[in-house]
Amino acid sequence: MIGFAALIDLIRRYRTLHNPPATEPESSFGPFPIRFGILGASRIAPDALIIPAKSHPDVVVSAIAARDELKALAFKRKHNIESLYCGRNPYERLLDNPDVDAVYISLPNGLHFEWAMRALEMGKHVLLEKPSTDTAENTKRLFEFAEQRNLVLMEAFHYRFHPAIQRVKEIIESGEIGAIKSIDAKMSIPASIFLKPDDIRFKYELGGGSIMDLGCYAIHAMRYLTGSDPLEVTSATVDLVPGTTNVDRGATASLVFPGVIGSMDLHLYRPWKWGIIPSLPQFPLKVTGEKGEVELTFFLLPHMLHSITVSVQDEKAPKGVKVRTEQAFKPKDENMKGEDWWSTYRYQLEAFVDKLKGRTPQTWITPEDSIANMEAIEMVYKKNGLGPRPKSEFMLPPHFPRGSDAVLNTL
Incomplete structure (x- = not known):
């Protein structure tokens, strides 16, 4: 059972998390905020990025893309997001926006590989919901491509940052x-x-x-x-x-x-x-x-x-x-940076921004970590007889437009 004092403290932290004190950009961050786009109007998106961004002095959630127009409109209005993409090819149109620096992908697992690949191809850094992809093979290919493009890609194991x-x-x-x-x-x-x-x-x-x-x-x-x-x-x-x-x-x-x-x-x-x-x-x-x-x-x-x-x-x-x-x-x-009301996702966002800004994050989920985790998941599925989830066969088409090469430490 939760005690009275603990309950009051929980309420205080929860209220501060959703209504953080005003913050001003720190000079070390540089003059430009990191502009995030979100692929997928999922239930986790507010907790994972939109709310944490409120208290980060150098993050702006500027765009949302969703196939469901009603959900996309609700997100835009509720969270005061500048750009909305819905209807025909919403994800492609968001990725084609040169003002978006990074994307948070909260689509179903089976779509992670394709849309992370497309985002990287368009020069966007990627914060990718777990699990990274459906197979270890896809995860390995994804991180190899991010390295080729000189872009930051991280699997969002948020609990590890707390x-x-x-x-x-x-x-x-x-x-x-x-x-x-x-x-x-x-x-x-x-x-x-x-x-x-x-x-x-x-x-x-x-x-x-x-x-x-x-x-x-x-x-x-x-x-x-x-x-x-x-x-x-x-x-x-x-x-x-x-x-x-x-x-x-x-x-x-x-x-x-x-x-x-x-x-x-x-x-x-x-x-x-x-x-x-x-x-x-x-x-x-x-x-x-x-x-x-x-x-x-x-x-x-x-948290x-x-x-x-x-x-x-x-x-x-x-x-x-x-x-x-x-x-x-x-x-x-x-x-070390952190407040007692910061959520796991807020700590995670701090690390992701640190990486983009050329600083050393307090914690990081490496490509090797993500690949090894998918290999372990596949071991369990092999043992229980269900087998791994289906591998994505997506390949970037030759005519797919390429975004400009990203260079770290310039955002």
């Missing part, structure tokens, strides 16, 4: 809980609360499945905290979307890392208790070591609410275990 998961990593590396023996990630969303039965996440041709949507985070967190990649998947089960033979709405898997067993239990459509009581979304992550354990609640969205509980063997403590609980809403180092 101080909470970084604090867990720090505790592990301190040796306080001893050598890691296991990692357990549970991620569930109650049925019909956030997703409907016809949601795109349940469509195979669009790269749907719980492992793609939730499992990519669980696997990524395991790889981050162990500092290694899985050697094999020893077991895997699925709960299929009714009427399909290849789309998982729920899944479990055990992965073997060097010296560590990782387990994940996922569900995009968790049944209600007794058929009448929905549970809250749950995202706990527990790491067990030789001397104790550390658990991070709500690891996916720690909303979280706790880091460390339990360590101690003969002098009651029941032989010493327990403490802490939180990490902002960096302990005062020289």
Whole structure:
């Protein structure tokens, strides 16, 4: 249960996140803002970019493109976006706008590869929703093309930029809980609360499945905290979307890392208790070591609410275990950027802009990291028998217009 003080603090941070204090451009940023366009009027776009941009002194969300005209109009009006593209070829027309410097792609998974390739071809930097593509092969090709074009491309694993998961990593590396023996990630969303039965996440041709949507985070967190990649998947089960033979709405898997067993239990459509009581979304992550354990609640969205509980063997403590609980809403180092009301997405945007401006981001998701994560996802799908999601066969046509070559540090 959340305490009264914690509830008041949550409300304060939530209100400040959506109504941030006024900011002025810093001289080090240069005179021009980075102008973002958004491909896809998705539900995640406001949290992932539009709201974080409000408090960033050097970001402007200037364009939105969507095939659904009503959704696009609603986005434009609600978020005061300058340019709207809908109707015929909306994504192409946005990418053809020379005033757009970077794009955030929040389209269905199965469209990530094509539209990221098209954006890069037109000289746009890309912040790409996870998972990067539907296959490791497509992801590798995508990052190779970004390198050829001298453009920034990053997969949006937003949780990794928040101080909470970084604090867990720090505790592990301190040796306080001893050598890691296991990692357990549970991620569930109650049925019909956030997703409907016809949601795109349940469509195979669009790269749907719980492992793609939730499992990519669980696997990524395991790889981050162990500092290694899985050697094999020893077991895997699925709960299929009714009427399909290849789309998982729920899944479990055990992965073997060097010296560590990782387990994940996922569900995009968790049944209600007794058929009448929905549970809250749950995202706990527990790491067990030789001397104790550390658990991070709500690891996916720690800016909303979280706790880091460390339990360590101690003969002098009651029941032989010493327990403490802490939180990490902002960096302990005062020289690092961040406020306690910043969301995971706001920290992520800070890093992305730092990269575009030639500064060193506090955290970064490398191409190698993204490729390895897709390889691990494919290992799980191979083990459970469903097989990887369909590979995109998109190829840039020879006549496709090329944008001017981008040069970093000039925005």
